[in-house]
Amino acid sequence: MISCVIxxxxxxxxxxxxxxxxxxxxxxxxxxxxxxFSLLRNETGDSFPESDVRVxxxxxxxxxxxxxxxxxxxxxxxxxxxxxxxxxxIVKSLSPGKKPGDRLFYRDPTTxxxxxxxxxxxxxxxxxxxxxxxxxxxxxxxxxxxxxxxxYKALRKAIQELxxxxxxxxxxxxxxxxLGGAGFPTGRxxxxxxxxxxxxxxxxxxxxxxxxxxxxxxxxxxxxPHSVIEGMIIAGYAVGAEHGFVYVRAEYPLAVTRLKIAIxxxxxxGFLGRHILDSDxxxxxxxxQGAGAFVCGESTALVRSIEGKRGKPKPLPxxxxxxxxxxxxxxxxxxxxxxxxxxxxxxxxxxxxxxxxTEKSKGTAIFSLTGKVVxxxxxxxxxxxxxxKIIYDIGGGIPDRKAFKxxxxxxxxxxxxxxxxxxxxxxxDSLSQAGSIMGSGGMVVMDEDTCMVDVARYFLDxxxxxxxxxxxxxxxxTVQMFKILDDITKGTGxxxxxxxxxxxxxxxxxxSICGLGKTAPNPVLTTLRYFRDEYEAHxxxxxxxxxxxxxxx
Amino acid sequence: xxxxxxxDDILVSYRGNRGELVPILQEVQESLGYLPEKTMIDIARFxxxxxxxxxxxxxxxxxxxxxxLGKKRVxxxxxxxxxxxxxxxxxxxxxxxxxxxxxxxxxxLEYTLETVACIGCCALAPCIRIxxxxxGEMTPDKADDILRDQDNGDQDA
Numbered sequence: 001m002i003s004c005v006i007x008x009x010x011x012x013x014x015x016x017x018x019x020x021x022x023x024x025x026x027x028x029x030x031x032x033x034x035x036x037f038s039l040l041r042n043e044t045g046d047s048f049p050e051s052d053v054r055v056x057x058x059x060x061x062x063x064x065x066x067x068x069x070x071x072x073x074x075x076x077x078x079x080x081x082x083x084x085x086x087x088x089x090i091v092k093s094l095s096p097g098k099k100p101g102d103r104l105f106y107r108d109p110t111t112x113x114x115x116x117x118x119x120x121x122x123x124x125x126x127x128x129x130x131x132x133x134x135x136x137x138x139x140x141x142x143x144x145x146x147x148x149x150x151x152y153k154a155l156r157k158a159i160q161e162l163x164x165x166x167x168x169x170x171x172x173x174x175x176x177x178x179l180g181g182a183g184f185p186t187g188r189x190x191x192x193x194x195x196x197x198x199x200x201x202x203x204x205x206x207x208x209x210x211x212x213x214x215x216x217x218x219x220x221x222x223x224x225p226h227s228v229i230e231g232m233i234i235a236g237y238a239v240g241a242e243h244g245f246v247y248v249r250a251e252y253p254l255a256v257t258r259l260k261i262a263i264x265x266x267x268x269x270g271f272l273g274r275h276i277l278d279s280d281x282x283x284x285x286x287x288x289q290g291a292g293a294f295v296c297g298e299s300t301a302l303v304r305s306i307e308g309k310r311g312k313p314k315p316l317p318x319x320x321x322x323x324x325x326x327x328x329x330x331x332x333x334x335x336x337x338x339x340x341x342x343x344x345x346x347x348x349x350x351x352x353x354x355x356x357x358t359e360k361s362k363g364t365a366i367f368s369l370t371g372k373v374v375x376x377x378x379x380x381x382x383x384x385x386x387x388x389k390i391i392y393d394i395g396g397g398i399p400d401r402k403a404f405k406x407x408x409x410x411x412x413x414x415x416x417x418x419x420x421x422x423x424x425x426x427x428x429d430s431l432s433q434a435g436s437i438m439g440s441g442g443m444v445v446m447d448e449d450t451c452m453v454d455v456a457r458y459f460l461d462x463x464x465x466x467x468x469x470x471x472x473x474x475x476x477x478t479v480q481m482f483k484i485l486d487d488i489t490k491g492t493g494x495x496x497x498x499x500x501x502x503x504x505x506x507x508x509x510x511x512s513i514c515g516l517g518k519t520a521p522n523p524v525l526t527t528l529r530y531f532r533d534e535y536e537a538h539x540x541x542x543x544x545x546x547x548x549x550x551x552x553x
Numbered sequence: 554x555x556x557x558x559x560x561d562d563i564l565v566s567y568r569g570n571r572g573e574l575v576p577i578l579q580e581v582q583e584s585l586g587y588l589p590e591k592t593m594i595d596i597a598r599f600x601x602x603x604x605x606x607x608x609x610x611x612x613x614x615x616x617x618x619x620x621x622l623g624k625k626r627v628x629x630x631x632x633x634x635x636x637x638x639x640x641x642x643x644x645x646x647x648x649x650x651x652x653x654x655x656x657x658x659x660x661x662l663e664y665t666l667e668t669v670a671c672i673g674c675c676a677l678a679p680c681i682r683i684x685x686x687x688x689g690e691m692t693p694d695k696a697d698d699i700l701r702d703q704d705n706g707d708q709d710a
Contacts, residue, residue, distance in 0.1 A: 027677050030687035097679030163677035212671035213633030250579060250616050252673065253685070289615030291575055294670065306601075308574035310613040327572075368675055408633060442675075444633045458636050462670070468613075550676035 018053045018094055019073040025060030025222055026254060028067035032084060036068055039087045047477040053094050059223020061136030063123055065376040066106060067361045071118065078118035079104040109396060122357050123375045126393045130364045131340045132380045135223030138488040139486060143265040146226040152271055154343035159279050167238040173350035175362030180206055180335030180440055183428040193239040196330035201241035203232050204333045206302060207248035210294040212462060213412030215441030216366040217336040219378050221255035225262035229285060231339030233271060234346060236283040239332050243284060247302055250289040259287055274373045294466035298514045299333050312468045313514035337366055357383035361427035371444035374399050384425045391445055397404060404448040410439025413519035415526025416452060435526045451548035453538050455483035459523035473511030477504050477518055478520050491551035493539035498528065559584055560592055569600050574610055578617060587618040623658045623665035623702060627683050632671035632677035643679050646693040649699045
């Protein structure tokens with residue numbers, strides 16, 4: 001076995017041009033990967049000619065918890081938890097005939113054996129990466145890197161070979177559904193915007209990833225910003241828009257920087273601006289930095305925010321943004337990951353995309369896998385894989401031999417699913433049947449030490465802060481729900497509290513005009529549905545079964 | 554006075570459209586650290602909207618601050634992953650260490666302590682941010698050490 005590994009290593013190492021890829025995602029940067037990158041650049045520059053060894057920066061490679069990460073290609077070696085002190089050893093190992101030491105390799109948590117190649121690590125090998133394929137292997141600040149892996153090929157095809165209608169039918173046939181949360185069929189949205197009659201239209205990318213516990217949009221923007229830009233340009237061509245906005249959280253400075261660089265480079269290469277690729281089509285993109293309001297994930301609120309107003313959703317009945325949106329013009333609004341999918345769908349075709357996934361949820365989904373799970377990070381899997389595969393095969397199970405208790409999906413609008421649903425497939429429809437939602441892709445694993453009442457209290461604390469305040473049931477109801485939950489976790493809950501929570505939930509869902517209010521009770525409803533006994537223990541026995549709540553009164 | 558000059562410099566690159574309000578506020582805050590009342594009044598004139606409109610926008614979004622910030626802005630993440638991995642204890646430790654409560658700034662403008670919805674570094678939960686630097690996999694002890702280093706860094710400088 002070992003000799004076999006060494007042999008593969010030797011074969012893989014015979015190739016020329018060693019690439020040292022240093023992850024510069026936010027996680028790895030917090031571990032000092034910027035400094036590691038510059039040290040490696042200097043030291044390899046001193047030791048090797050540039051034709052032999054090149055040090056590059058990449059976006060998020062995914063396995064954030066093991067960061068800072070360094071990948072050596074073409075061999076596919078992965079170094080984990082790299083520190084500046086390790087740089088000298090890594091540089092040495094790059095010399096011909098030298099073998100890397102196994103100190104920095106990932107270790108199998110059960111056998112403690114080192115695993116040199118990332119392709120052999122279950123966290124990676126159990127995934128199916130489409131959007132993330134080049135996130136973590138190309139330099140996000142170099143358009144040539146993106147072009148070298150087929151970037152902007154889809155744009156050429158779209159403009160030179162396809163009609164706008166042809167593109168829309170391709171997107172429709174692919175079955176792509178909105179990856180921002182609601183799962184609305186993307187092609188139908190495009191068609192509605194295409195058919196809306198107006199002189200001016202807009203294309204907007206929703207990159208206001210406001211869900212706590214989710215960082216997949218950020219990672220795509222930081223790791224492969226050109227794929228988002230290319231998707232938006234194709235969308236502009238398809239719906240007949242000349243202007244686009246990326247609405248990105250100001251809290252994501254690195255994503256903003258990389259998008260700006262990507263837009264400048266795309267302009268310079270003639271992919272943005274007047275007469276793109278010598279056609280009659282002109283399109284340009286601006287970045288708008290969202291100033292921090294969760295409710296701006298709602299389309300009409302986001303649009304108002306770009307218009308310079310408070311981000312309050314428009315009252316009902318409201319027209320669809322694809323017909324009357326930004327400055328009352330038809331506006332195509334999609335999530336980061338939806339746009340990033342477009343070049344792949346145009347390039348490889350709808351059938352290629354639709355191979356993966358389930359009957360009603362096609363393609364792949366990207367999740368931020370976090371919480372009480374051994375392998376935390378950014379993952380991509382086909383729609384319809386089970387929670388078990390995500391938590392155990394990719395995530396490596398629960399740390400410290402604790403019992404798996406629940407998984408939270410969809411952030412504050414989603415819910416907590418219990419351990420006995422572990423074989424449920426993860427797709428839009430199964431999740432919503434279970435009372436949760438796909439959401440934008442946060443997945444937080446919880447173990448026996450997590451108190452479900454405390455989790456519900458946590459989410460209601462979030463929504464009561466983030467309610468925009470215009471619907472009274474949402475503004476006041478979430479505060480009341482939070483107070484009841486707060487009392488329960490403090491040991492001062494009263495016998496009628498559960499019924500009161502259910503009643504408030506119903507009123508808030510019925511009486512709110514936007515998704516924030518309509519889904520705000522979900523964390524409470526799902527924890528009541530699956531973990532009612534924990535509420536009862538808090539209320540009647542003044543005990544927190546998980547030992548989290550102080551119960552001090 | 555300094556604020557007026559700065560505002561003039563910033564406004565040069567804007568046309569005075571209502572839709573420019575948020576970017577203008579962001580740029581002012583980037584330079585001054587907060588939005589002084591007088592500056593908001595001047596911005597209202599520049600884009601020709603009532604002062605109340607500028608205030609309503611500035612007070613709506615979490616990013617905007619109406620009071621000066623401390624030199625060191627300590628942000629404790631209260632994202633979901635951080636919450637279930639002990640963000641509350643980290644916040645408690647930091648509150649004790651720098652003697653401030655959530656959303657307070659010290660009188661000498663040395664520290665501001667705040668909580669933020671999510672830093673987006675969830676795989677390394679719980680995490681905190683001091684100015685632009687993110688610190689992951691926090692424990693109360695590590696948080697104490699980091700804050701001590703911040704203080705010592707001052708003395709060295």
